[in-house]
Amino acid sequence: MEIEDTLKISRELDLPSKTLINIQYTSRLLEEKFAALLKEFDLSTPQFNVLRILRGQKGKPASLACIQERMVDRSSNTTRLVDKLISKGLVERRICPANRRKVEIEITKPGLILLKELDPLTTKTNAESAANLTQDELLTLNNLLDKLRNDE
Amino acid sequence: MEIEDTLKISRELDLPSKTLINIQYTSRLLEEKFAALLKEFDLSTPQFNVLRILRGQKGKPASLACIQERMVDRSSNTTRLVDKLISKGLVERRICPANRRKVEIEITKPGLILLKELDPLTTKTNAESAANLTQDELLTLNNLLDKLRNDE
């Protein structure tokens, strides 16, 4: 269904505005679906993202700033987000010995195991969410979004 | 820049997952930019959306459920959102005489004036945000998103 009908938006809305609304609405739907999956594992979307970033570090610990920079959805409050993950035993934090302003955050073994368990499920859910588009269409969509951002 | 580099995502990530992350990240950026504009008028994004929905009613009052159905980002708490707008004098609420379970919500004169003031600014901001894409590309992007959702 076209976005105008889905949200009953006026047909007179200019194309850029309509497109931006479309992106945001679609994003919302996708996020809701994904959040439902994560909820079964008692994780929020930002928590999951942090875990994945830490796994990507492959043993090299990450600072708070480093995590923030790479978050899809950068809350100003990465500290408390990490607190949550620590209380669940999924990550560890210690003060960086070289620069005591910094903090070194690492994913724990249980964190890695949890992600491992989630891997096939997230891939499957994402594949389902994107099932209406062909490979070519997905590529085009990616390119258009990259170009839209154009954060050269 | 490609999404992999922007968020330093693994190149091995499957295409559907990558695309969904791209949509969500792009959406986030757009929303942040737009929220900055609204903030000057002391409005949040959901508040603005509700105002626009009410204006679209053209005098016909809307129920809570009706608003929820059309929100880009449907918080479960439309009641308190509307409370906020009432306290700012931008909308009015009264109990529906025909069905007292329902509530009738309408935008006020000051609400309409505020939107009128915002109209050219939102159009301009959105045009800027989408400036990197041509008309054709915007159309393609819209179509792909509609197809992705495919909420037949």
Add this chain to the structure above:
DNA sequence: GTACAACATTTGTAGATACAAATATATAAA
């Protein structure tokens, strides 16, 4: 070395959100 700016993170606080449970009204069945 002391003073000052820059950096990295944490904390305080107000406001927003999600989810479940509660309230109140209307409709339908017995």
Add this chain to the structure above:
DNA sequence: TTTATATATTTGTATCTACAAATGTTGTAC
């Protein structure tokens, strides 16, 4: 007419988020 069920909204609560201010650390100019 009583009871049950569905509908529409509100409220309670815990959690999360945004933003600003505070804390502690490092680097640099004097």
